[in-house]
Amino acid sequence: MTVDGDFYPCERVSEKSVLGKIGNIFSGIYLEKAEKILNIGKIYEDKCRDCWAYSACDICIAKLDDTECNEKDILPKDCKKIKFTFENNLKDYCVLKSLGYKY
Numbered sequence: 018m019t020v021d022g023d024f025y026p027c028e029r030v031s032e033k034s035v036l037g038k039i040g041n042i043f044s045g046i047y048l049e050k051a052e053k054i055l056n057i058g059k060i061y062e063d064k065c066r067d068c069w070a071y072s073a074c075d076i077c078i079a080k081l082d083d084t085e086c087n088e089k090d091i092l093p094k095d096c097k098k099i100k101f102t103f104e105n106n107l108k109d110y111c112v113l114k115s116l117g118y119k120y
């Protein structure tokens with residue numbers, strides 16, 4: 018909560034974020050908005066539905082929001098990084114598994 022009484026989902030979301038503001042001490046929590054940003058996959062349903070890295074994706078509102086956008090303007094800027102990291106983790110797993118390491 019900010020000194021003005023605005024609610025944000027966590028300390029990593031900017032207090033200037035339009036998208037991340039999920040309520041106010043006087044008006045309560047904006048449930049519909051809060052629900053939506055808790056599930057980013059819903060916002061990007063078309064894009065994420067067929068993404069092979071979906072199960073490893075850790076995109077959240079704090080990573081997406083550049084403070085002045087609304088949900089229609091934001092795009093996952095970290096998709097490439099997430100997929101790259103996941104692919105490398107899978108490669109590491111395969112190599113270690115082929116060398117006999119057990120998890």
Ligand code: SF4
Pocket residue numbers: 061064065068069070071074075076093095096097099100
């Ligand atoms: S990497 Fe991008 S496209 Fe894939 S699930 Fe995450 S946000 Fe969606």
